[in-house]
Amino acid sequence: MSIDKRITEDLVSKGIGFVTTVPCKQLAGVIDEIDRHPEIKHVPSNKEDEGMGLCAGAWMGGMRPAIIMQNTALGVTLNTLATLTQFYRMPLPMLISYRGELREPVACQVEMALHTKALLAQMLIPTYHFHKQADVEELPMILDHAFMSNKPVAILTDANFWGGYGDQ
Amino acid sequence: MIRSEILKDIAPILRDQLVICNIGIPSQELHAIDDQSTNFYMLGTMGLASSIGLGLAMVQPKPVIVIDGDGSVLTNLGTLPTIGNNAPSNYILLIIDNGSYGSTGDQPTYTGRKTSLTGMAKAAGCDRVVECQAEDTGAVLQEALDAQEATVIVCKCESGNAKMPVITMDPVVIRDRFMKAVQA
Numbered sequence: 001m002s003i004d005k006r007i008t009e010d011l012v013s014k015g016i017g018f019v020t021t022v023p024c025k026q027l028a029g030v031i032d033e034i035d036r037h038p039e040i041k042h043v044p045s046n047k048e049d050e051g052m053g054l055c056a057g058a059w060m061g062g063m064r065p066a067i068i069m070q071n072t073a074l075g076v077t078l079n080t081l082a083t084l085t086q087f088y089r090m091p092l093p094m095l096i097s098y099r100g101e102l103r104e105p106v107a108c109q110v111e112m113a114l115h116t117k118a119l120l121a122q123m124l125i126p127t128y129h130f131h132k133q134a135d136v137e138e139l140p141m142i143l144d145h146a147f148m149s150n151k152p153v154a155i156l157t158d159a160n161f162w163g164g165y166g167d168q
Numbered sequence: 169m170i171r172s173e174i175l176k177d178i179a180p181i182l183r184d185q186l187v188i189c190n191i192g193i194p195s196q197e198l199h200a201i202d203d204q205s206t207n208f209y210m211l212g213t214m215g216l217a218s219s220i221g222l223g224l225a226m227v228q229p230k231p232v233i234v235i236d237g238d239g240s241v242l243t244n245l246g247t248l249p250t251i252g253n254n255a256p257s258n259y260i261l262l263i264i265d266n267g268s269y270g271s272t273g274d275q276p277t278y279t280g281r282k283t284s285l286t287g288m289a290k291a292a293g294c295d296r297v298v299e300c301q302a303e304d305t306g307a308v309l310q311e312a313l314d315a316q317e318a319t320v321i322v323c324k325c326e327s328g329n330a331k332m333p334v335i336t337m338d339p340v341v342i343r344d345r346f347m348k349a350v351q352a
């Protein structure tokens with residue numbers, strides 16, 4: 001099974017039926033899988049904080065949500081994470097493309113990579129870093145953790161993780 | 169008419185519906201006029217009422233009415249294309265367009281000058297967009313509910329706020345009772 005399919009199946013097996021995405025090259029494959037999956041409502045959003053609003057509504061409506069986004073947008077979501085997701089105690093798995101890490105070809109991406117873990121730590125967001133192929137095995141547990149604790153949870157997926165599965 | 173007078177006017181229509189209400193004075197006014205467990209009050213996060221309501225409308229069949237403002241829609245303009253391309257028939261976005269940032273002291277927004285949210289919603293792909301005057305809001309809102317069609321209402325009104333107390337209810341209580349009302 002491709003990694004994109006595996007991630008999608010993990011989301012579905014944990015009851016996630018609403019996914020919003022803002023694209024990243026590394027996430028193109030998984031976004032394709034999600035878009036095709038009959039049990040997932042996929043709503044592309046124009047900005048990541050907008051996406052988090054959609055997820056909050058979906059969750060209050062009884063559907064488990066997730067957001068797929070790039071780490072460069074973390075800054076624009078901080079207020080939403082603090083005053084919506086965390087303040088109202090809502091679960092939100094965030095599958096994040098961790099640009100600017102090892103094997104990154106674009107220098108500018110490194111700048112937000114430097115802040116990514118510090119910002120997540122400052123926000124007290126449980127954070128998991130997928131660097132090697134085998135790390136994906138933890139995904140179902142991480143999803144359980146988000147919905148058990150009613151918290152946003154970040155899964156940072158770097159170029160080495162995705163590169164393990166083909167061309168980067 | 170100012171926002172609080174409109175809210176008083178439409179309170180009997182809102183009472184039985186799921187309502188997502190915009191941050192700040194709009195939520196304070198609705199809370200003071202007619203607090204219901206079917207109201208979700210935003211205590212922060214300017215701009216996301218329309219997005220929260222859209223997510224809610226997409227996963228369950230009950231009608232969802234979002235009470236939003238011109239300033240908040242302007243701050244999250246990306247919401248209009250997402251609504252235009254995805255809104256299900258149970259979604260109603262009521263933009264109370266008073267041409268000002270009411271909660272921060274009535275500083276003017278661009279909708280009081282050259283910008284039309286009605287035009288922007290149409291251009292974004294929203295099929296049913298109704299612009300109305302404040303007095304007609306109740307009739308237009310009831311019509312939208314009866315039509316069972318995704319609707320954006322741009323209600324043009326005067327700027328101004330009623331003096332209402334800050335909402336002190338815990339956010340988790342607001343959210344929990346709202347979720348129970350959704351399931352009921």
Ligand SMILES: [Mg+2]
Binds near residue numbers: 266
């Ligand atoms: Mg306004």
